[in-house]
Amino acid sequence: VGGYTGPGGKTILPHRAVAKIDMRLVPDMKAADALAALKAHLAKRGFGDVEVNMTGGYDPTSTSADTALIKAQVATYKKSGIDPRLWPRNAGSYPGYVFTGAPVKLPAGHFGLGHGSGAHAPDEYYIIESANPKIEGFDGAVMSFVEYLYELAK
Known part of the structure; x- marks a missing residue:
């Protein structure tokens, strides 16, 4: 989200990176738990300073075919x-x-x-x-x- 935008090429590292992640949950998972697991995963690998915001989402839903x-x-x-x-x-x-x-x-x-x-x-x-x-x-x-x-x- 930034960097050189003029003519030609430059080796410029942006000051900031942004990513959107879409996590699909399986039965017995909870959205809040998945978010906590993602944050723990990032922290364990040295990225505890990464800001993570959950902007929506739901817990999973499932119905048996036998109903x-x-x-x-x-x-x-x-x-x-x-x-x-x-x-x-x-x-x-x-x-x-x-x-x-x-x-x-x-x-x-x-x-x-x-x-x-x-x-x-x-x-x-x-x-x-x-x-x-x-x-x-x-x-x-x-x-x-x-x-x-x-x-x-x-």
Whole structure:
């Protein structure tokens, strides 16, 4: 974050370095513990003067594939002719641990027969109508949640 910016090249060491680190946590880890471990790691290697700021983050969340919630999702996909793949770990962050962790301990999962991408980006989109029989448009995606709730109620 600094150094020579004029024409040509120079061997200049910047006065400051900045790094952003994205740590993905596995079950039973805690965000605060991961931060403490990072600081301890830096200190042990002689970098105790490095300033570390945590600007966000959540504890991990996990739900067993054996729960009624996930089984209902799988059944809804199969009714629509889709053999789903279950992803026990998924990149991204949301405060699911509030619901899946103690004391509530509810199951949670991501579901839907629609398609979108680019979450939180300027090019974020969601398909309104689909020519692919395995991807629903907006109205079909909404109805898939109705089917899912019926399946869950069984």
